[in-house]
Amino acid sequence: MASKSSNWIWAALVAVVVVAGVMVAVALRPSAPVAPAAIETAGPADPSGELTYTRLDRPARTQVQDAAGRVLAMFTDKSRTVRISGPERTFREPRFTQATVTTDAWIRLAPKPWAEGAEQAAWFRPWLTKQVQDTSPDALAIAMDYLDGAPARKDAKGVQYAGDASFGPLAPNDPDGRAENSDFYDYMGVSWDFPDGKHERPDKAHLRSLDCSGFIRMVYGYRMKYPLLGKNIKGPGLPRRAYAMAELGPGTLLIPNTSKPARDYDLLQEGDLVFFSHGEEAGPTIQHSGIFIGVDDSGHHRFMSSRVKADGPTFGDFGGESLLDGPSYWSNRFLTARRI
Incomplete structure (x- = not known):
């Protein structure tokens, strides 16, 4: 894996405030103008009182x-x-872009897929109360764990599960210059048994590497425990390849x-999976995947994905702006x- 710089910074200055007796870390706004988040809150939301449910x-x-009309969550x-x-x-990702993304979105996984009226279920109110107060890493923070220069973290067994990820090993015969087929188990160097019967062993050449779909599977699957499949089939979990996920x-x-460029940006929410064609000419075939992380400080819809030119996960602009809108490659x- 090629060495990268260590100037990894993902959050702005942090202040500590007390909300309902709980210490909460809050990122301060940078001095430059920042685009508003998709959903704004006027202050700390309160899940303990009367709640209003609106179908959209x-x-x-x-x-x-x-009770004050502040948005708590979207299911x-x-x-x-x-x-x-x-x-x-x-x-922030200063090595690859000057753009920043400021958001109040924290992307969590509910215990089961949502359905109309599920707010009446026994699990709902305790779960929501806990999540509103939770500032542990969510999907967006976990995704940042694999940026250029991100520090390595290991579990109790000494297995590295986070830290600067490469896209894959150099491969002169690959059109993009680096080999694909780097899943989360390759990154960690562990074998894995999937519920659809697939058994995988890590490829040593792909250690600490994540291709575009492998990155998504690391974030949502291994780290957040969303079910994963070993094959490219329809089922209760995320398939292996980008086209199958889509x-x-x-x-x-x-x-x-x-088969035409998507332009329905208003339908997106932070944490959504986004899919692309790839190559000299745009076409209908899905060949790349990423995670939408929000609207940046210039008002553009920005995504994060693992790519060859940046050699790993990035929401920067090296080798193509990480934008869903505007006249960019992606x-x-x-x-x-x-949305999963």
Whole structure:
């Protein structure tokens, strides 16, 4: 794996405040103008009082507000990812972009896919109360664990599960210059048994590497415990390859693949999976995947993915701006999106 710089910074200055007797770390806004988050909160939300549930469409979902009218959470039908409104954070990747993303979104996994009326279930209120107060790493923070220069972290057995990730080993015969087929178990160097009967052993050449879909599987699968499949089939978990996630994956299809560049940005929520064609000419075939992380300080919709030129996960602009909108390489190849 090629060495990278260690100037990894993902959050702005942090202040500590007390909310309902709980210490909460809150990222301070940078001095430069920042685009508003998709959902804003006027202050600390309160899940303990009376809550209001509003049904919305495109996609079908339930918005939860506290007694003061502040948005607590957004639950999407058929999906487990939930947008919780929490302390604002600012994500930065100075080696590859000057852009920053400031958001109050914290992306958590509900215990089961959402359905209309699920707020009446026994699990709902205790789960929501806990999540609104939780500032442990969510999907967005976990994704940042694999940026250029991110510090290594190991589990109790000494297995590294986080830290600067490469895309894959150099491969002169590969059109992009680096080999694919780097899944989460390759990164960690461990064998894995999948529920669909697939058994995988890590490739030593791919140690500490994550390709685009492997990165998503690391974030949502290994780290957040979303079910994973070993094959590219339809089922209760995330398939291995990007095209299978887009076409066969679980959750809610937000933007169908019409073979034309997708432009329905208002349908997106932080944490959504976004899919692209790739190559000299844009086409209908899915060949790349990423995670939408929010609107940046210039008002653009920015995503994060593992790519060859940056040699690993990035939301920067080296080798193509990480934008879903505007006249960029990836925006012209953005085809479809899914919420899991």
